[in-house]
Structure formats: C-alpha cells, structure tokens
Amino acid sequence: MEGNNNEVTLETVKKAASTLSDHVIRTPVQTCDTLDLLSGRRLFFKCENFQKSGSFKFRGACHALSRLVSANGTTPHRLQVVAGSTGNFACGLAMAAELFGVTAHVVMPNNSPECKRQTALSYGADLTLCEPTAQDIAQTVKQVQDVTGAVFISGGNNPDVISGHGTMGLELLRQVSNLDAVVMPVGTGGMLSGVSVAIKSICPEIRIYGAEPEVANDAAMSLSKGERCTFARFPQSIADGLNGNIGPVPWTYIQSYVDNIFTVSEDEIKNATRLVWEKMKLVVEPSGAVGVAAVLSDSFKAQAGGCRNVAVILSGGNVDLQVDKLSEFL
Amino acid sequence: MGTNREVNLETIKEASCTLSGHVIETPIQTCETLDLLAGRRLFFKCENFQRSGSFKFRGAFNAVSRLVSSNSNEPTKRQVHVVGCSSGNYACGLALAAKHHGVTAHVIMPNNCPECKKQAVLSYGANLLQREQKDFIPARKQVEDLTGAVFISSSQHPDVISGQGTMGLELLQQVPDLDAVIMPVGGGGMLAGVSMVIKSICPEVRVYGAEPEVANQAALSLRTGERRAFSHFPRSIADGLVCGIGEVTWTYIRDNVDDIFTVSEDEIKNAMRLVWERMKLVVEPSGVVGVAAVLCDSFKARAGGCKNVAVILSGGNVDVQKLPEILKM
Numbered sequence: 043m044e045g046n047n048n049e050v051t052l053e054t055v056k057k058a059a060s061t062l063s064d065h066v067i068r069t070p071v072q073t074c075d076t077l078d079l080l081s082g083r084r085l086f087f088k089c090e091n092f093q094k095s096g097s098f099k100f101r102g103a104c105h106a107l108s109r110l111v112s113a114n115g116t117t118p119h120r121l122q123v124v125a126g127s128t129g130n131f132a133c134g135l136a137m138a139a140e141l142f143g144v145t146a147h148v149v150m151p152n153n154s155p156e157c158k159r160q161t162a163l164s165y166g167a168d169l170t171l172c173e174p175t176a177q178d179i180a181q182t183v184k185q186v187q188d189v190t191g192a193v194f195i196s197g198g199n200n201p202d203v204i205s206g207h208g209t210m211g212l213e214l215l216r217q218v219s220n221l222d223a224v225v226m227p228v229g230t231g232g233m234l235s236g237v238s239v240a241i242k243s244i245c246p247e248i249r250i251y252g253a254e255p256e257v258a259n260d261a262a263m264s265l266s267k268g269e270r271c272t273f274a275r276f277p278q279s280i281a282d283g284l285n286g287n288i289g290p291v292p293w294t295y296i297q298s299y300v301d302n303i304f305t306v307s308e309d310e311i312k313n314a315t316r317l318v319w320e321k322m323k324l325v326v327e328p329s330g331a332v333g334v335a336a337v338l339s340d341s342f343k344a345q346a347g348g349c350r351n352v353a354v355i356l357s358g359g360n361v362d363l364q365v366d367k368l369s370e371f372l
Numbered sequence: 373m374g375t376n377r378e379v380n381l382e383t384i385k386e387a388s389c390t391l392s393g394h395v396i397e398t399p400i401q402t403c404e405t406l407d408l409l410a411g412r413r414l415f416f417k418c419e420n421f422q423r424s425g426s427f428k429f430r431g432a433f434n435a436v437s438r439l440v441s442s443n444s445n446e447p448t449k450r451q452v453h454v455v456g457c458s459s460g461n462y463a464c465g466l467a468l469a470a471k472h473h474g475v476t477a478h479v480i481m482p483n484n485c486p487e488c489k490k491q492a493v494l495s496y497g498a499n500l501l502q503r504e505q506k507d508f509i510p511a512r513k514q515v516e517d518l519t520g521a522v523f524i525s526s527s528q529h530p531d532v533i534s535g536q537g538t539m540g541l542e543l544l545q546q547v548p549d550l551d552a553v554i555m556p557v558g559g560g561g562m563l564a565g566v567s568m569v570i571k572s573i574c575p576e577v578r579v580y581g582a583e584p585e586v587a588n589q590a591a592l593s594l595r596t597g598e599r600r601a602f603s604h605f606p607r608s609i610a611d612g613l614v615c616g617i618g619e620v621t622w623t624y625i626r627d628n629v630d631d632i633f634t635v636s637e638d639e640i641k642n643a644m645r646l647v648w649e650r651m652k653l654v655v656e657p658s659g660v661v662g663v664a665a666v667l668c669d670s671f672k673a674r675a676g677g678c679k680n681v682a683v684i685l686s687g688g689n690v691d692v693q694k695l696p697e698i699l700k701m
Contacts, residue, residue, distance in 0.1 A: 070399065072421075089652075091652040092401075092651075092652055096652065157649070316692065319654050319692055320488065320654075320692060322421075322654075323418075323420040323421055323425065323653060323654040323655070323688035324652060324653065324654060325648055325649075325652040325653065325654055326652070359652035363645065363648060363649065363695065363696070363699060364696060368692075368695060368696055369696070372692055372693050372695075
C-alpha cells in the first residue's frame with residue numbers, strides 16, 4: 043500500500059536511482075551562449091523534455107509503481123492504479139504502468155492539452171475527464187477507486203514519486219561541476235521537494251530555487267508566509283502543468299530546503315518558451331520553460347545575482363502543435 | 373584561391389582541425405518510436421544544435437578561416453570582404469563565421485526566405501541584400517566590384533565541402549557498426565563532403581541522399597549518370613533544398629553516393645511532425661528530409677538490409693509562427 047508516512051531522504055532518492063537505472067533516460071545537460079548572455083550567468087539546462095513520456099514525471103511514476111508491484115505480491119496484471127493529473131503525470135503513469143503490466147486509470151481536467159490525453163491513451167491507460175477544479179478531480183478519482191478498487195497514486199504527495207523525481211538532483215550533481223544553484227518549475231511540488239532533499243543532503247551550499255507563474259503563486263506565497271496556501275479554484279496559467287496547488291507532503295520539504303521561489307508573468311513564460319524553441323532548438327512546453335523565465339527575470343538578478351553556474355530543469359515538452367494552441371504562446 | 377582544388381580525406385581532416393573549438397561536435401540522439409516506424413535503428417545527428425542553427429556553419433567557417441590565413445601573408449592589412457548567395461542557412465553560417473574572423477560578410481538572399489534567417493543574418497552584422505533568385509548573380513558581381521569581396525559558394529567551394537565533410541568524421545566516431553548514412557541534398561555540399569569521408573575510410577558503409585520529389589535534380593542526375601539542371605527553382609516546403617547540385621559537388625556525388633531517395637511534401641511534413649512531437653527537437657522541413665526518406669517505402673525496398681542508419685538532421689531554422697501552416701497537410 044502507498045506509504046504516506048514514509049520520509050523522503052537521500053537514501054530513498056538513491057534507492058530510486060537504482061530502481062530507475064534501467065528505465066529512465068539520464069537526460070543530457072545542454073548550454074546556450076545566447077541565454078547565458080541574456081541571464082548574465084552560465085546556465086545548464088537539464089533536458090527532461092527528452093525523458094520517457096515527454097516529461098520528468100515518468101521518474102516518480104515509474105519508481106512508485108515499481109515499489110507497489112514489489113510490495114503488493116499480486117501479479118502485476120491484477121493491479122490497478124489511479125491518479126488525477128493536469129497531464130504529464132498521467133502520461134508518465136500510463137507509460138510506467140504499461141511497462142509493468144499494470145492497469146492505469148487517469149483522471150484529467152477537460153481543458154488539458156489534447157496531446158497529453160492522446161499520449162496517456164496511447165500507453166493503454168483508461169481516461170476519465172472532469173471539471174478543472176481540485177475538488178472535481180478528487181471526487182472523480184474517488185469514483186474510479188470505488189468502481190475498480192484501484193490504488194491511488196498521488197502525483198505530488200506520494201513519497202515514492204517524490205523520491206523518483208529527486209533522482210534528477212543526483213544526476214545534476216554529477217553532470218555539472220561547480221554548481222551554485224538549481225532552478226525548476228513548481229506545481230504540486232513533487233520535483234522541487236525531491237530535488238531539494240537530494241541536493242541539500244549532499245551539497246547544502248547549493249541554492250535551490252522554485253519558479254512559478256504569478257497567477258498560480260501558491261508555493262511562493264506559502265514560502266513567504268511560512269504556512270501552506272492554496273487556491274480554491276484552479277488558476278489558468280499558460281503553464282498548464284503548474285495550475286495545481288502545492289501539496290502538503292512536498293510543502294514540508296520545501297519549507298525546510300528551498301531558498302526562494304521566483305514568480306513570473308504569463309508574458310515572461312511565453313517569451314522564455316519561444317527563446318528555448320528558437321535558440322536552443324528544443325521543444326519545451328510553457329510549464330517546462332518557467333525555470334528559464336525565472337532565471338531571466340529581474341527579481342532573480344536582484345536576489346540570486348551571485349550565482350554563476352545555474353542549472354535549470356526543462357521539465358517537459360508535451361505541447362499541442364495545432365494553430366489555436368500554438369498561437370497562444372507564439 | 374582556386375576553386376578547382378580537390379576535396380579528399382586530407383582536406384577534410386585539416387578542416388576538422390580548423391573547426392576544432394569553434395564548431396559544436398553535435399550529439400547523436402535516438403528515438404524508439406522512429407526505430408519502430410523505420411524498422412531499423414536510427415542515429416540522428418543533431419545539426420539543428422550547430423552554431424547558427426544548421427550544419428552550414430562548418431563549411432563557412434573553414435572557408436573564411438582559410439581565406440583569412442592566406443591573406444595574412446599579404447603586407448597590406450585591408451579589410452576582408454566575402455560574399456555568398458543563399459536561401460538562408462548558408463547566409464547565417466557565413467555571417468557568423470565572418471563575424472568571428474572580423475571579416476565583412478555580404479549575403480544575398482531571396483525575397484521570400486524565412487524571417488528568422490533574415491533576422492539571424494542581420495544580428496551577426498552582415499550586409500543583407502534581398503533579390504529574386506534570378507538576380508543573384510548580377511547582385512553578387514556588383515558586390516565583388518564595389519568591395520573586392522571574395523565569393524564563397526555555399527556548396528561548390530572546396531573548403532566549404534571539406535568543412536561539411538567533418539560531419540562524416542564525427543559520425544564514424546560516434547556510431548559503432550554503422551551500415552548507412554542518409555542526409556538531405558540541395559546544392560550537394562554536405563553529401564559530397566560526407567560521402568568522401570565515409571567512402572575513404574569505410575567504403576562498405578552506404579551513403580544516401582534524400583531530396584524532395586519536386587526538386588529531384590540530384591536523384592535524376594544520379595540515375596542517368598549525367599548532371600541535370602532545372603531551368604527554374606521548384607517550390608518545396610523544404611526551402612533549403614530547391615537549389616540544384618553543381619558541377620563540383622556532382623563529381624563527388626556521382627562517385628561516392630549509393631542512392632538518392634525522393635519524398636513527397638506530405639512525407640516531409642509528417643516527418644517534421646514526428647521529430648517535433650516524439651523527439652522534442654526543433655527542426656526545419658529541409659532538415660528532416662532524411663527522416664522522411666528513411667521512413668518511405670522505397671528506402672525499405674532498396675536499402676532494407678541496413679540495420680544501423682545515421683540520419684543527419686541538418687538544421688532547425690524555422691519560423692515558429694508559421695509552424696501550424698507548415699504542418700498542415
């Protein structure tokens with residue numbers, strides 16, 4: 043069963059790295075002269091857009107499923123899992139489930155990108171759409187659980203998922219020498235919590251920064267107030283993967299380990315997405331470029347200006363290539 | 373500088389030294405989905421990551437570098453000018469290479485070339501002249517007369533061909549058990565240079581070109597054994613490939629290339645969509661013509677035995693605003 047009381051530690055992240063070593067792509071780190079010039083420092087981009095299923099979410103999903111299958115003792119094909127997701131966790135879970143021969147049910151808001159729905163379906167997941175509110179997602183997940191007996195896997199609060207995401211921190215420490223800081227987007231906080239545990243446990247002097255849309259700044263507000271803040275209604279950032287609230291489990295780690303969370307405007311996000319496409323020739327989704335937007339922002343230069351070598355996680359590249367969708371941020 | 377100098381393994385190895393530290397040794401990427409669709413293992417050389425956004429920088433840099441070295445023997449230090457004609461990517465490569473060497477670049481580009489390529493050329497400090505393709509030669513002569521600029525052909529100059537050939541050296545180091553290499557062909561500089569390297573070192577590795585059906589001048593030439601020329605510039609979504617192979621590149625292609633596959637406009641669009649969506653790489657239509665070829669029926673029929681195939685993704689300079697229009701089938 044899902045271990046909600048389990049801690050996330052350097053040990054659990056290292057174990058996740060071992061579990062995942064045969065399954066995840068050890069994504070490359072790329073650099074870009076133009077973006078170095080614009081930001082005034084050396085940037086090291088971790089390309090999780092190249093990760094299986096198109097985002098880093100596969101890491102956490104795969105590790106959580108792997109542990110569930112081992113712990114359960116049931117033959118995998120009898121095991122069913124369910125998750126609610128704005129998109130990328132659904133894709134990651136669907137792909138991991140197919141890998142382990144487990145049945146996956148995913149619940150997604152009805153305004154989630156078409157490509158993410160199609161990806162989840164292509165890996166054999168069962169898809170249910172719902173209204174884009176936290177409440178409706180939770181209710182629909184419960185309904186699926188009641189009908190199928192599926193095990194709920196939280197995309198943001200499950201410690202195994204968080205440990206899986208933390209493996210990016212271990213890779214970054216090996217891939218980038220003289221690292222001063224790491225910046226990454228924050229939605230529910232699974233990546234930020236996992237990566238901060240991994241890095242602060244080994245190199246506490248490295249700064250850990252989150253990056254969030256201004257319109258969905260629950261994590262930034264929480265950090266500045268010292269208590270978890272949430273939105274009742276989902277904001278509608280173009281960074282569709284980050285509209286969810288910071289979860290209670292990630293919050294405990296973020297509170298202890300994260301140095302700052304920078305917020306960026308919708309225009310800054312669009313600009314950063316275009317820059318990565320045009321200058322780095324990498325397909326990233328708007329959520330995936332929020333860290334880039336942060337590192338180019340005035341507040342980063344003001345508050346983190348001393349950081350010379352900054353890693354930026356490009357968290358995903360699942361974006362709809364249709365006219366109406368693209369024109370939203372081009 | 374004579375343009376009738378030979379291109380051979382030596383000149384390409386020399387180019388590799390010249391380019392070392394200036395050109396990116398681009399990575400190889402793989403993609404399970406595309407392997408499945410192709411029925412073989414594909415190794416994509418990501419020249420979309422190359423400086424200036426396409427492989428053209430290699431040839432341009434080698435040529436400008438050698439020009440500057442040969443000029444440094446002269447007693448008077450005049451400003452060096454170079455001029456090139458290009459549908460886009462060579463202009464970007466030449467402009468950047470010239471900027472690096474403190475040389476003034478004049479580039480002649482068509483009126484309808486992608487906006488991003490124009491902007492890039494200007495940002496590198498080159499002088500831009502836009503003309504109809506039929507007016508390129510008079511425009512070039514005008515620049516030569518006015519500035520003493522040296523003309524560096526985008527595909528026929530031996531130093532440019534040698535520069536492009538360095539991709540072949542990298543491929544042989546990066547991909548073990550290579551059976552074949554496939555790449556787009558326009559003017560033929562890349563195909564000439566890379567085929568020279570591959571056939572000099574590993575003649576059993578097959579070398580293939582890939583061309584739009586509507587601009588199939590190289591394929592026709594190879595088939596008939598005689599260089600064919602179009603009287604007009606065809607229109608293809610692969611805007612970088614509408615220029616035909618020249619006399620110089622033809623001699624190398626004729627001797628070193630095993631086959632040239634042609635693909636439809638829809639096949640090119642489909643390949644572009646696949647690379648964007650599955651590989652998360654920004655590539656331009658010309659850049660994926662090799663991918664389209666390796667997925668097509670005639671490749672499976674004529675080159676089906678090749679298990680490990682390298683595919684050069686030649687560039688990624690595309691107007692992202694035009695993307696939906698480009699991908700519409």
